[in-house]
Amino acid sequence: MNDESQIKLQAYLDGELPAGEAAEVRQWLARDAEARALLAELQNTNAALAGHEAEVKLPESREFFWSKIEREIGRQSAAEAPARKSFWARWGWRGLVPAGGFAAVCLLALHLANPGAASAEFVPELELASDDMGAYTYRNQEDGLTMIWLYDRTGEAKSGQPALMASSTP
Amino acid sequence: MKTDASQSSANDEQLVAAARQGDMGAFEELVARHRDKIYARAFSMMRNEDEAVDLSQEAWVKSWQRLNQFQGESSFGTWVTRIVINLCLDQLRKRKRQRTESIEEMDEESGGVERQMPAVTVNPTERLERGELRKKIDAALGHLSHEHRTVLVLHEFEEMEYKEIARTMECSIGTVMSRLFYARRKMAALLADLKTEELR
Amino acid sequence: MMKSTRVNGPFWAAVLLVTLAAAGVGRAQDSLPVELQLIWATNEPKSPDPKHKPVEADVAKLLENTPYRWKYYFEVNRRVEEVPGDRSLEKVAMSKHCELDIKFLGNHAGKDRMQVKLYGDGKLVSMSKETLPLLLAGDAKNDTAWFVLIRKAPPGAKADVAKTN
Numbered sequence: 001m002n003d004e005s006q007i008k009l010q011a012y013l014d015g016e017l018p019a020g021e022a023a024e025v026r027q028w029l030a031r032d033a034e035a036r037a038l039l040a041e042l043q044n045t046n047a048a049l050a051g052h053e054a055e056v057k058l059p060e061s062r063e064f065f066w067s068k069i070e071r072e073i074g075r076q077s078a079a080e081a082p083a084r085k086s087f088w089a090r091w092g093w094r095g096l097v098p099a100g101g102f103a104a105v106c107l108l109a110l111h112l113a114n115p116g117a118a119s120a121e122f123v124p125e126l127e128l129a130s131d132d133m134g135a136y137t138y139r140n141q142e143d144g145l146t147m148i149w150l151y152d153r154t155g156e157a158k159s160g161q162p163a164l165m166a167s168s169t170p
Numbered sequence: 171m172k173t174d175a176s177q178s179s180a181n182d183e184q185l186v187a188a189a190r191q192g193d194m195g196a197f198e199e200l201v202a203r204h205r206d207k208i209y210a211r212a213f214s215m216m217r218n219e220d221e222a223v224d225l226s227q228e229a230w231v232k233s234w235q236r237l238n239q240f241q242g243e244s245s246f247g248t249w250v251t252r253i254v255i256n257l258c259l260d261q262l263r264k265r266k267r268q269r270t271e272s273i274e275e276m277d278e279e280s281g282g283v284e285r286q287m288p289a290v291t292v293n294p295t296e297r298l299e300r301g302e303l304r305k306k307i308d309a310a311l312g313h314l315s316h317e318h319r320t321v322l323v324l325h326e327f328e329e330m331e332y333k334e335i336a337r338t339m340e341c342s343i344g345t346v347m348s349r350l351f352y353a354r355r356k357m358a359a360l361l362a363d364l365k366t367e368e369l370r
Numbered sequence: 371m372m373k374s375t376r377v378n379g380p381f382w383a384a385v386l387l388v389t390l391a392a393a394g395v396g397r398a399q400d401s402l403p404v405e406l407q408l409i410w411a412t413n414e415p416k417s418p419d420p421k422h423k424p425v426e427a428d429v430a431k432l433l434e435n436t437p438y439r440w441k442y443y444f445e446v447n448r449r450v451e452e453v454p455g456d457r458s459l460e461k462v463a464m465s466k467h468c469e470l471d472i473k474f475l476g477n478h479a480g481k482d483r484m485q486v487k488l489y490g491d492g493k494l495v496s497m498s499k500e501t502l503p504l505l506l507a508g509d510a511k512n513d514t515a516w517f518v519l520i521r522k523a524p525p526g527a528k529a530d531v532a533k534t535n
Binding site (some may be wrong): 006007010011014018034037038040042044045046048049050052053055056057058059060062065066068069070072073076108118 | 194198201202205207208209210213214219223226227228231232233234235288289290299301304305307308322325326331332347348350351354355358360361
């Protein structure tokens with residue numbers, strides 16, 4: 001039996017042959033014991049596989065697996081938005097120095113005019129040193145915790161960031 | 171993330187509709203329902219737990235991003251399965267580009283000795299309890315190359331036709347048929363406990 | 371006849387400085403004792419470093435309430451520092467890769483505020499001004515993560531090392 005015949009036999013079993021060719025294969029099977037034996041083997045293998053795929057379960061808890069998905073969805077959504085940059089970051093760190101003197105005088109003027117103004121509501125600030133970095137801020141009202149999650153916006157999370165941990169252990 | 175009782179009783183269609191509106195709780199319920207199936211498919215293709223977890227996670231993230239593309243032509247679970255299959259194939263292709271194909275693998279590609287092997291007459295399902303058979307099948311699948319295992323998984327477990335497999339695997343229908351034939355014959359030999367080099 | 375006196379630039383600078391000082395700008399804030407913890411998050415039950423121990427229960431509880439969770443959290447380093455208000459406490463080493471510059475910004479509406487500069491391998495990563503407790507975090511290799519927890523030191527905790535800038 002040549003290769004082409006064997007493949008045709010398989011296609012017949014899988015219902016992938018046009019009607020005319022399928023009829024030819026049936027006639028061939030009727031007269032060829034070797035072909036019938038091969039077909040039986042293929043049918044047995046099919047039957048063995050059908051419905052007997054190993055039942056495997058994802059080896060992580062529902063909450064844990066979901067927390068990773070949720071995080072990645074959030075990270076990718078944020079990566080599509082323009083990076084948040086404060087006004088000062090656009091000036092760069094050194095730009096703060098000459099501006100600082102003028103700002104101090106303005107603050108003083110405000111303070112002297114209205115002593116309460118300088119203790120106005122505290123506004124959190126975050127500045128990132130690189131355009132490749134991004135950050136999420138989460139606030140938990142219950143325990144008052146603020147979490148700032150820093151990530152590599154280029155997606156090369158493990159290699160792009162300055163190392164804060166050596167390899168996989170600190 | 172806590173899901174309420176109404177989400178647990180909602181069907182997939184309702185959950186998908188809610189998820190499309192941004193309801194992460196509904197999407198989380200969908201993940202919970204189908205996560206094992208998606209993971210199992212990834213594992214059957216990659217044969218590595220960590221990779222399978224990562225790829226199924228990636229599949230879920232992609233399915234969230236593409237929710238508006240799901241038209242309901244197949245079930246939601248099947249749709250996500252297709253996503254993870256494509257991710258697995260991408261990963262396998264990337265890996266293949268990085269390594270040199272061995273002589274054994276090239277021989278396997280053409281069918282090798284299995285083409286000439288006489289038909290196996292023993293029915294592998296006889297005398298075996300279902301759990302045992304599952305284990306044997308799983309072990310035998312582990313002996314196949316990625317290409318042969320993939321074509322077998324897509325045909326036998328995903329019930330894809332040759333044309334669809336060829337499109338998914340980015341190869342010709344002839345290659346699909348050839349690989350499938352080889353994979354089936356190899357499985358027959360393995361399941362029948364024949365003593366060959368590959369079984370040791 | 372009155373003699374006119376010309377007043378020069380440095381004189382006005384001095385006046386400005388005195389005025390600023392009188393207005394309270396630049397006045398030293400009280401210092402604050404702060405606890406700093408470097409934490410490593412992993413899904414493996416043991417850390418390769420036997421010196422690492424699981425975080426304490428109150429810290430574990432804080433970490434549980436964050437959006438991203440791992441199975442295990444190990445305390446890599448913990449220090450208590452007296453953080454001044456008039457200048458930064460510089461180069462507080464949490465590990466050989468991680469350093470902090472921290473400055474106390476005072477208490478606002480009952481919440482302590484801190485300025486924190488985070489350095490990785492000597493490079494500035496971020497500067498934040500936030501209320502305490504504060505958690506800075508990010509990915510590490512092999513699906514692990516690092517956390518730096520900054521919170522007011524518990525009563526009775528003593529500063530580890532007297533820092534001089």
